[in-house]
Amino acid sequence: xxxxxxxxxxxxxxxxxxxxxxxxxxxxxxxxxxxxxxxxxxxxxxxxxxxxxxxxxxxxxxxxxxxxxxxxxxxxxxxxxxxxxxxxxxxxxxxxxxxxxxxxxxxxxxxx
Numbered sequence: 001x002x003x004x005x006x007x008x009x010x011x012x013x014x015x016x017x018x019x020x021x022x023x024x025x026x027x028x029x030x031x032x033x034x035x036x037x038x039x040x041x042x043x044x045x046x047x048x049x050x051x052x053x054x055x056x057x058x059x060x061x062x063x064x065x066x067x068x069x070x071x072x073x074x075x076x077x078x079x080x081x082x083x084x085x086x087x088x089x090x091x092x093x094x095x096x097x098x099x100x101x102x103x104x105x106x107x108x109x110x111x112x
Contacts, residue, residue, distance in 0.1 A: 016082075055072070
């Protein structure tokens, strides 16, 4: 029953992960694919851990109804997934901007 939360949100995680993977389209080199792959794997693993933790907390609080275990678990899983994705987008944006600046200054130095 604990995995029901992940099963329900798995299509949404796949959709968000696909959008993250595809945009921006350039530059798409090996370092970028590695960064994106690690970010997606980390988001998925942390969402599973958060889901299991949320389900465990729901079991401890036995005064709530049985559905609330699943609700709490999916909220924790979704929160963990989004936290990692937001951090990855912010880090990747800065990293790509720094790489573009470095490449532009390097090509300007070669032509001068």
